[in-house]
Amino acid sequence: MNGPRPPAPGRIEATDPIWRLWHELPSPWRGPIIGPEVENWDKITENDSARIRLHDLPETIAAELAWMAHWQARDGTRSSVLATNQLANIIRRAIRDRHPFPPSIRAMSWDQAAALQRWFYATRWGRLPPHGSIARLRVLFRFARLALVARCHDGHWWQLDDWHPRCDPRIPLSEREPQGNYGCSPGQIRHRWLREATKWQLGTALEAGTLRWSTVSQERIKCLTRFDRWLSTLGDPLQVLGDPADASIHAATFRRWDTDPANRLLRSNDRRFADRAVHPRQINDDLRAVAELFAFVAGNRADARRLLDTEPWSRVTEAHAAGWLRQVTRIKHTREINDAHYVDDHAMSQILAALPLLGLPRDQQMLITGDGGTPVAADGFDDPQAMRMILLQILTGRRASEIRTCRFDCLSPASAIAGEQIARFHYAQTKIDSAPDTILVDRQVTEIIAEQQRWVTGKFPDHEPRFLFVQRNGNRTGGKPYPPGTYTWMLREFSDRVQITDSHGRPIRLSHTHRFRHTRFTRLAELGLPIHVLQRYAGHATPTMTMHYIAARQQHAEQAFLATVKLKADGTRIQFSRNDHDSLHLFDRADRRLPHGWCLLPPLQTCDKGNACLTCSVFATDATHRTVLQRQLDDTTELIDRATTEFESKHGRTMPDDNIWLTHRRTEQQALTRLLDALPPEPGCTAGSGCSRPAVAGPIPLPLPISRTQP
Structure with a gap:
């Protein structure tokens, strides 16, 4: 029993399928000593000085252990040399002492392996195995043994008791579905x-x-x-x-x-x-x-x-x-109007201020606000990937899986649009096959992605990364995405540490990252994006689903009401009563629509003022005509300046203030100035800023510095 000795090649098909797998192994991996002839052995094992020793083992078990070690290397993890050698020593001692053990690794459950390990430690050292030894052997029985069982199973894949796409490539996955980091039993x-x-x-x-x-x-x-x-x-x-x-x-x-x-x-x-x-x-x-x-x-x-x-x-x-x-209850699919999933500015400012703690190394500290507003020094979480992932979720409104599993080269070349550097971001759309999988992003998003790309390249310099965010442990080649469970756990621990609350004092759990999707779409909707544009940005198949993400905020409702205020030419607000049906219907009449407002003259009366609306008592306008009014004010001011200059050049004196033409023009100029001052400010504009163009949807300003020297 100095190593696996398979049956003659002509009989392989009729024997244990492990020999089919053994013949497919590269010769350096066939034992009985594995290590010296394997290329890059020091990089694919957990201990470069150790060798896998499979001598004096039953042939089937030796072949299984050799295949499992090779599978671990191909999977991108490190071959469990110490665990394999320990299990080999346990079996050799069981053979010597005639202690019963299963005939193969496939027939050996984890409970049986753990029992053998306890027997081995008790008979050799008189104690139970330490936690480290148990954990090391447990790794060998997780994925490597599952892969061995799956490869040796010739029936339907679903007949097995444990399913894992990582271990069994026969499990069908959709095109847009990433290789599962999780299985089920x-x-x-x-x-x-x-x-x-x-x-x-x-x-x-x-x-x-x-x-x-x-x-x-x-x-x-x-x-x-x-x-x-x-x-x-x-x-x-x-x-x-x-x-x-x-x-x-x-x-x-x-x-x-x-x-x-x-x-x-x-x-x-x-x-x-x-x-x-x-x-x-x-x-x-x-x-x-x-x-x-x-x-x-x-x-x-x-x-x-x-x-x-x-x-x-x-x-x-x-x-x-x-x-x-018949016992399935009918749930009304009426949309619940609330802002429960909306992260307000009060909470968002706390999140952005505390996020550097998530990427800070564990041996460094940062001051955060504790209970009662007292600054408290907190240790870093040493997870810059989680920090960048949640930043991208905040800025783009993508689902956690769409960020976590997006590919490494997820950005198209940047181009300048309206003076802004815009790139196309390819996210991992895994939920709806017919939905788009790209959005336009600005410089802020591209810088975060570029920073993450540099971090990944530094961690895996000898391999071409597949994913933008990668698993940190058991991922020697960088081919596995960041695990969903790790992301949720990290954000849950971070939430417990920083204690984020909204403006009403309600706690905000950052592990519920879908709330950032609600928040992003709500803000874009409030900026006036058409529903079909918002649906495209959200990656939804129907506009109905997009509308479920829009929070009904009381603050925005008040702003929207103020935006509908109608003003007279003198800047005073028009008060409508419930009985003013005739006046309200005037807004729907084509002959009462003006370039800069509406005419409230009763339907049966005619106007004899021509186009002198700004001096008329039945003229009305609102904030939707701001651009036209501003342009009219600029044109009127330019006209007055040009006419008075020509008058002075021609007559050698200034135009008198009582000039009938100048009087009317200045009356119109003053009316336009009063109207523009009385109109409510545009969304995204500050008072007195003179905003005259629609606010453009953009990223949330981030006060968080993204260091290029710290990972």
């Missing part, structure tokens, strides 16, 4: 009949493209796992597939159980959500998942007989699915 469903049907239905839906990997792994498995837990509370779980007339009763019972937040928790670290109310939409999702499973099996009876146990699924009918669907 349908094997956790305890009732075998339910587990096998769940794997079949969800696997078929993925292959058909009716469901996406993110939906299956993050939602559907959890829904059916909760259903499995509820079944354990019943005396006879199979009664749910009994009389179809009782299906609605069972569904109602499950619905009541599912309403309790404590029953929905699937992990021990989810206990912080135990007191949160369950939204009816979440319960509906669970009910639909069960109903769709029943409908799928009932509609594919022939395949069900071949792939599943005939009992109990032979009892299920379409009536069972219909009974469960």
